[in-house]
Amino acid sequence: MTATALSGKELATEIRAETAARAAELTAAGRPPTLAVVVATADESSAWYVRSIARAAEKAGVHCDVIDVGPHAAAAGIAGTLVRLNADDAVHGVILQTPLPEGVNAQEMALAIDVGKDVDGANPASLGRLAAGLPAFAPATAQAVVAILDHHGIELSGRPVAMVGRSTVVGKPAAHLLLDRNATVTICHSRTRDLAAVTRAAEVVVAAVGRAGLITAEYVSPGAVVVDVGTNPTGDGGLAGDVDAASVGAVAAALTPVPGGVGPVTTALLLSHTVQAAARVRAGG
């Protein structure tokens, strides 16, 4: 392992400290910033994630309401809950946790989240605004990719970047954010012919495919920077990235660790967005 570890912990700590300070101000002004997390699943790893958000929120002084509508909720019921939260002035950020019950489309549901409260950029309208250069919250994970590169002084302008993964949650919004930083972005996916050749041509590789260890040394050119967005549960209760750190670490110049890389920055940004949303409402009203 010769690659520099691009830790996200220090950056997450910075964001959390700033968020906590702003949250304290808002609370003192009688407007405690509040994040609502709508859950419609009994999925255990989802429950684990929601608990980790709730804990982080509490530490930052952000109120977190978990609204569990049950794993059999219908689309209309979920949308109704989101509409009610949009109308609730005491709620500033709204997240719809996935997975959703079978037959309920996450993108369609997310259309019901008010763009001003869409702190995880789940509403396709937020993605469109982002792509069009209008104010919107980016999905926290996508923003964490760029934030962690910025924090470690990695230049993006003009550089070839391979975005591996084209999900609406990470790959597509991250591509827009990277493009906005003047990177030349290649979006790769499961149907990409000779993926390793495409990623080897990039100076920065971002992996967000949800397949543990997919990116091995042969996918990476010497000196490249690699961002690992993967959080694949391992058999022993741990987390594995999309990048095989052991082999890639010997080739790449720098690599974000899993855990401790993109993950903590994502959670911190989610809370930061909530406080921003609360501050904006306050300024507006």
Place this chain on the structure above:
Amino acid sequence: MTATALSGKELATEIRAETAARAAELTAAGRPPTLAVVVATADESSAWYVRSIARAAEKAGVHCDVIDVGPHAAAAGIAGTLVRLNADDAVHGVILQTPLPEGVNAQEMALAIDVGKDVDGANPASLGRLAAGLPAFAPATAQAVVAILDHHGIELSGRPVAMVGRSTVVGKPAAHLLLDRNATVTICHSRTRDLAAVTRAAEVVVAAVGRAGLITAEYVSPGAVVVDVGTNPTGDGGLAGDVDAASVGAVAAALTPVPGGVGPVTTALLLSHTVQAAARVRAGG
């Protein structure tokens, strides 16, 4: 010139014929499909384009209303016009023509266009829906790029495609459409380092930058397919593409001509979208 000319005329004729047939049905049913074009400029090439849309609409049996709010219209007035058209059941498609008066942001204005009537995919919400795989009209030009490739049997799945240009109107939505067809898409732009090397690595090159003749032979690999979205006015009243057809035509396998390539397909798709919007309203009401 050894490259095959990928003409758009035949495809445009097909789309127009289908559109005219559906328009006649809708008109017979007492619901003449209607496109409203909002103009807030005295720009001559814009006026030329609007006249060409109006002529094409008339031929297809689509009613076209040009609403000229004047080159000094304020943002509120333009948005108000769009909101009024959204509410008008006799109007099925709405286009906001650019350029807009100084200080008026086209993306912001387009937010006011109802997504169901946004037949040129100008509203960032339409772009977001497109990226998220939800129903929406794509910008006609972006869709024309994929339609013309399909028409000529050019395979996209798995192939490396260079999208040169990152505008909200063409480059970004076209990238999503190409991605949706499983192409591996590289989005290049003015800040791309060694653009020629990037485009030479692609099997399909789409040029949408608005610079006459930018793409010369050295930007294209032998056997590549080149789509020219450029419509740059020439001194003598003609149109020049972004591709230098004389030099690229000797290297590429196929090339869309300008004029007669993407242009006629774009206009035909715009009218097709309007008829689709009218048919949908009718089905719904």
